[in-house]
Amino acid sequence: MSLDTVELAARTPDDEQPYAELGLRAEEYQRIKDILGRRPTTAELAMYSVMWSEHCSYKSSKVHLRRFGDLPPSDALLVGIGENAGVVDVGDGYAVTFKVESHNHPSYVEPYQGAATGVGGIVRDILTMGARPVAVMDSLRFGRADAPDTARVLPGVVAGVGGYGNCLGLPNIGGELLFDDCYAGNPLVNALCVGVMRHEDVRLAKAEGTGNKVVLFGARTGGDGIGGVSVLASETFDDSADGQRGPAKRPSVQVGDPFTEKLLIEACLEIFAADLVTGIQDLGGAGLSCATSELASAGTGGMHIDLDAVPLRDSTLTPAEILMSESQERMCAIVEPDEVDAFLAVCRKWDVPATVIGEVTDGDRLVVDWHGQRIVDVPPRTVAHEGPVYERPMAPPADLDALQADAPPSSSADLRADWLAVVSSPDGADKTWVTEQYDRYVRGNTVLAQPEDAGVVRIDEQSNRGIALALDGNARFARLDPYTGAQLNLAEAYRNVAVSGARPLAVTNCLNFGSPEEPEVMWQFAEAVRGLADGCRELGLPVTGGNVSLYNQTGETAINPTPVIGVLGVHEDVTRRVPGGWRADGETVLLLGETRPEFGGSAWAAVVHGHLGGRPPALDLTAERALAELMVRLAAEGLVSSAHDVADGGLAQALTESALRYGTGARLGLAGDPTAALFSESVARVVVTTADAGAVRAAAEAAGVPVTELGTTGGDALVVDGALELPLAELREAWTATLPALFGSPEVAVGTVPAGTVPTS
Amino acid sequence: MVVDVVLKPEISDPQGQAVLGALGRLGHSGVRSVRQGKHFVLEVDGDPDEAELRQIAETLLANPVIEDVELHLPTD
Amino acid sequence: MVVDVVLKPEISDPQGQAVLGALGRLGHSGVRSVRQGKHFVLEVDGDPDEAELRQIAETLLANPVIEDVELHLPTD
Amino acid sequence: MRIGVITFPGSLDDGDAARAVRLAGGEPVSLWHAEHDLKDVDAVVLPGGFSYGDYLRAGAIAARAPLMRDVVARARQGLPVLGICNGFQVLCESGLLPGALTRNSHLHFRNRDQQLLVARADTAWTSSYTAGQRITIPVKNGEGRYVAAPAELDRLEGEGRVVVRYVNGNPNGSSRDIAGVCSEDGRVVGLMPHPEHAVEELTGPGTDGLGFFTSVLAAVVAA
Ligand SMILES: Nc1ncnc2c1ncn2[C@@H]1O[C@H](COP(=O)(O)OP(=O)(O)O)[C@@H](O)[C@H]1O
Ligand SMILES: [Mg+2]
16 A cells, blocks of 8 residues: 555545544544544544543543642742643752653553553653653552462562663652552552752753754654554555564554663753753653644644654554654754754763754644655644543442441451551551662662652752652542542642651642543542642642543443642751651650541551441641641751651551661550541641650640650550550561562562563662 | 573564674674573473473463563474 | 573572472472573674674673573574 | 762762762762773772663673773772672673672562671771671662672682671672672772762761772772
8 A cells, every 4th residue: 555645635535544443533533634624644643543542632631630720820830730740949949840650551561561661751751841850759559469460460560660760770769559459450550750950941842943953862763552553554554575564563562771761861961951952852652743743832833854764673664653653762852953963962972862853844734754755734733732622421429428328347346456457468568578679779869768758859969958759649538539538648648748847849640540431430530630629729739740540440340549649848958857767765756636536448447347438537638737837847946856647557557667667666555445546547647756745745736736645665565555565576577578478489570570671780 | 491582573672782782882793683582491300291381481481462482392 | 693691500590490489389390490591683794703703692692700602503 | 089980871879979989088080981081090989870771781781891991901900999789790790800790589679778797898998997897788789699600609708808798688699698809909899789878877877888988098098
């Protein structure tokens, strides 16, 4: 078959095209025809279909996400939603950009590569903004911990997150690891990256300046990630000499090359420092289609691309495939003609292939040529920014009333056994087996990392200015009440950041939900967004960006709604940070905040009773705010020696983690109902230890935060007077054995790391 | 039995690329491409059951999503 | 040209051990030992120079301190 | 005192090594792998990382970089050289140090705070310690298992070439708990753990790693 050109398309308006196989609806296809005044060419159809996919166009979520844009303007926000990542002013002329993104489905298909390329993708988003990436985090969800498929998926995902991030030299400073049946067949792999730059270094993704060159640099383009659209390959192209090529040869898996990405980072930073670009965009989902149309759409003119110039790894790729390829480790820059040589020289220094593939034009069309013929001629905005938008029907889940009415048990028959069960459950257990696979030290600026409540990174070695980050995404709460659940996650991340002593400043999020075509899922989604927006309004925080991942389901069953929320905070002086873990004997243990008997969606109800029902704990953002202000003050004045927030697993979990960290026990007394005291997940609570209880009490009183004295650190057991005694050795055994027993043997690792990608030193 | 596991041809091979780059810098310009895979040597008790060995190779030693296997049975 | 790189027999091979362990768990008890090495496929322009290829294999592809190489030239 | 820190493509802890040199009171000088220019440094650090992605074998490709030829030549004349993690792998691959580093026995990358026993406190890089001292510094690697033929290990032990050993747990299955070794003259030292990540209370498990960098400053003065 011959090449489908613009000219041919105009002459053959009635040719059948496989738009439905490409995921376009009939009316969407019609709209493309209306825009172009003819049928699209194969290459155009490829571009529209990927760019109008849910993943790239946010067509189901857009109407809801507008709520974030409607939040009151924040002085801290330098660049808001819409760019690759938001940028926040963190003081002293520093700007920070951070974002979390999902790579769920690819990680199920090929765990190692899926997770690795997830990290690679978010790092490029941060780099694109002009920042040096300085740390990563990962939020992971798997099916039941003892399910065979979890043993297939988890070790590969963890090795992939580690393999890629470690090889880039980015410390992993925290994350989450949780298990639930609802993720069997649909694990969640959400990765966060944070980068730092000076205010004046912010870069944007737009193509300006007629005659400026479009440079593609990084890895060569292969057939990665286009397996799903191979329908086009078979359709249009002459088979090459071997006569073998066809859909089967196009991999749907993308393979990561962190070494190339590391070189890309260094090359980009040198290019930014020398001020050699006017606009830049990373290549992620939808590859060149996305990068060219977004750059052109955000700019003032048009763009001309000569597709023959794209360096290929696989010479059999069709032009449509080249436009859609999701080969990793590529970037696209707009460079003034005078700077091109300097730009290419930097790339050569770092062994990064770079090629001029086109230029900015004064028209308003994005045109692409191949073998001297025009195969794309479109208004770029219609591809990149004016995709379809849907207001999908919504309805609360039919079972929601019954679920909320099904209150959990509220009394423990055996506090000691329940305590051990909660802390040794896969969700509550020590995560060291996972986090040891991540480098936390590289770059030498990691002040706090897992298992701390927040990761803290120093950004200036002279002034000791730093940032704190936490990610939280409790899906049980969101299942019971998505509006409140999203706010509870926001509250937890906000609290975690404040516990370290940082002032919370901005929010990112990754919204993992089922199919938007299900009214019940759509309702959950809308409620979660509304909740997050309302929560941010109340806390005075902007949402700087995020990611939406829909269609997370196994067969007909959607995952529990999982809004993962990230909060960024600032430390004026990281040397004042408050760490977790008890080190010293004889300190007073205080509980800040108020405990109510709240077990709906709690870890205790899930682990001990296999129960999910009732209402999540009551949200109290006023109390969260007061508590955060108090924590910042306690840190600044150096009044507490440790702090740990109380969340999943309640006080029992928080005490366990605090005591086992350095092997320091405590003797404690609990007032009121012991089940609530130990296992309730009431919000706005933190456990602190101090040598000056009086001063902490006074500060708490001034802030309006209730204080309960729990006891005194010391000894080699956690003793709750009149209730139970847990020797630390026994507790440690229960807490640490779980994950190694499930995933720790070398046999489990067999096959998790594919040939060609050995992660090493 | 020997099993070689190689990346499918359409999958990118950063390791092979790195070796190729090194060869170029060391002046071995005659090498046009390098692909790197895994090589397993299995010793089997008694008579090897070819079907079983094939299954082992294809399900455990290789990841069929991105890798192909080549079996070399002792009789080869 | 194909080059197989294997660990010297006196160097322990945890990767092979892990595969053996996994085989045992899966009930393939007939496999007595597994060793894992690397497999390289090199394409050479023109006539391969055997001495050069051997040097590449022995000095770059393998670390002679711990590894042995097996060369399979196209003529093999 | 000028201490060079080499950056290879894929080096990651070069900034950390330079910081450690600075905190120890030396002047860090960055060196680029592709240039034959040692810039008159008094000693060289090969930092951790994933040079060339550690594809092929860790350190194998970097060991063949142009600047490494100069390093090898100068090291044979007594230039103090420290290889940390990937740097240790490069030193073994380049033949300056014996043995090899292979995939960890548990097959995972492992990052933890590790206790070491300083076995030799008379090398260019460990004179700030006392023999038998225990120090805690981070270890982080996927290919950190030190191996050599048994006879070779016996020889190294006999010659007192083991500089640091793992104590309280061996993080990667290294033969005889060997964490680091040195050249015959004690001027070239390689170790898997990362002293440069233990130079500040704020960011490391402590400051036990600083001694490597203060040691070499003393060694250079003495030379
Ligand atoms: N997948 C992961 N990656 C990195 N860090 C993790 C991961 N899972 C858990 N952690 C870290 O382990 C610690 C304990 O996790 P978790 O109990 O979920 O924390 P929290 O209760 O504060 O939300 C936290 O510091 C968290 O950052
Ligand atoms: Mg927490």
